[in-house]
Amino acid sequence: MLTTPETLLLVGFMGAGKTTVGQEIARQHQARFIDIDSEIERRAGQTIPEIFATQGEAAFRALETQVLDDLQTFNGIVATGGGVIERPENRAILKASPATVIYLHGNLESTINRLLSEGQRPLLQEKSTAEFFQLWQLRDPLYQSVADFTVETVGKTPERLAAEIIALFSSHEDELALLQLRSEIDAFDRQIFQMIEKRMQVVGAVAQYKEKFGMATVQVGRMQNMRALLKYDFAQSLDITDELIDQIMTILTTSAINKENKQLKR
Numbered sequence: 001m002l003t004t005p006e007t008l009l010l011v012g013f014m015g016a017g018k019t020t021v022g023q024e025i026a027r028q029h030q031a032r033f034i035d036i037d038s039e040i041e042r043r044a045g046q047t048i049p050e051i052f053a054t055q056g057e058a059a060f061r062a063l064e065t066q067v068l069d070d071l072q073t074f075n076g077i078v079a080t081g082g083g084v085i086e087r088p089e090n091r092a093i094l095k096a097s098p099a100t101v102i103y104l105h106g107n108l109e110s111t112i113n114r115l116l117s118e119g120q121r122p123l124l125q126e127k128s129t130a131e132f133f134q135l136w137q138l139r140d141p142l143y144q145s146v147a148d149f150t151v152e153t154v155g156k157t158p159e160r161l162a163a164e165i166i167a168l169f170s171s172h173e174d175e176l177a178l179l180q181l182r183s184e185i186d187a188f189d190r191q192i193f194q195m196i197e198k199r200m201q202v203v204g205a206v207a208q209y210k211e212k213f214g215m216a217t218v219q220v221g222r223m224q225n226m227r228a229l230l231k232y233d234f235a236q237s238l239d240i241t242d243e244l245i246d247q248i249m250t251i252l253t254t255s256a257i258n259k260e261n262k263q264l265k266r
């Protein structure tokens with residue numbers, strides 16, 4: 001059994017949800033919470049963008065190492081900053097730490113969307129998308145290297161993620177690997193349903209087109225063609241069989257036809 005650690009440290013890329021999920025774990029688990037970025041701001045008496053602008057990134061990183069080191073014995077949940085992983089001395093602290101380190105893993109698309117709506121991260125403002133992607137690729141293996149567990153975040157709410165992380169601590173050792181794999185599967189399932197939702201939005205636009213040009217809802221040739229193309233593309237796959245394509249396409253096209261008929265009152 002993994003016992004509840006005195007210190008739980010969340011690592012991950014900026015915007016992965018370390019602060020949000022950390023606060024939620026603390027709420028659900030009735031634990032204390034501290035955010036390294038906020039602690040740096042408190043000690044410096046400046047916001048992070050102000051520290052970057054007036055003292056430079058190197059000064060910010062030095063403060064970050066100091067706070068990280070001080071919090072190794074904090075009794076509760078610690079949210080780190082996204083860049084904590086870059087300094088080798090920070091990685092050494094994290095590896096040697098008695099804390100349990102959890103990597104909140106996401107994808108670049110959802111992260112950028114979240115951060116753009118916030119606009120608070122100096123590095124997002126100064127880097128191009130390509131540079132940001134490079135930073136992502138550089139950091140991902142580094143987070144992995146210090147983490148005791150990786151939790152997939154894409155498509156999951158902070159409440160759900162907090163519950164998943166808390167559940168890790170009431171599990172037996174041999175269940176943990178399974179929980180980690182299930183976390184990945186759950187994230188994929190959510191991505192699949194998010195894609196289906198987007199697909200349905202496009203179906204709605206297709207229905208408008210069909211109405212404008214007086215077309216029938218069901219276009220048999222198009223439906224056959226969609227399946228044939230998918231079967232051709234996945235011909236080498238052992239998992240995506242023709243039968244699976246038929247089953248899934250039947251569900252997708254039936255739901256689409258129902259939506260179009262409802263929308264067009266047919």
Ligand SMILES: Nc1ncnc2c1ncn2[C@@H]1O[C@H](COP(=O)(O)OP(=O)(O)OP(=O)(O)O)[C@@H](O)[C@H]1O
Pocket residue numbers: 012013014015016017018019020021037079080081082083114115118121153156157158161
């Ligand atoms: N699981 C989630 N689903 C949807 N939105 C989320 C999720 N987690 C966080 N967010 C939103 O994404 C934004 C960034 O989250 P947060 O500040 O917690 O990230 P962070 O990992 O602490 O980033 P940083 O490294 O920059 O401190 C916030 O607006 C937050 O509300």
Ligand SMILES: O=C(O)C1=C[C@@H](O)[C@@H](O)[C@H](O)C1
Pocket residue numbers: 013014037048080081082083084120121122123
């Ligand atoms: O990813 C980063 O390098 C950063 C993430 C934030 O948490 C802040 O620590 C700061 O904006 C730098």
Ligand SMILES: [Mg+2]
Pocket residue numbers: 018019020035037079080081
């Ligand atoms: Mg944060």
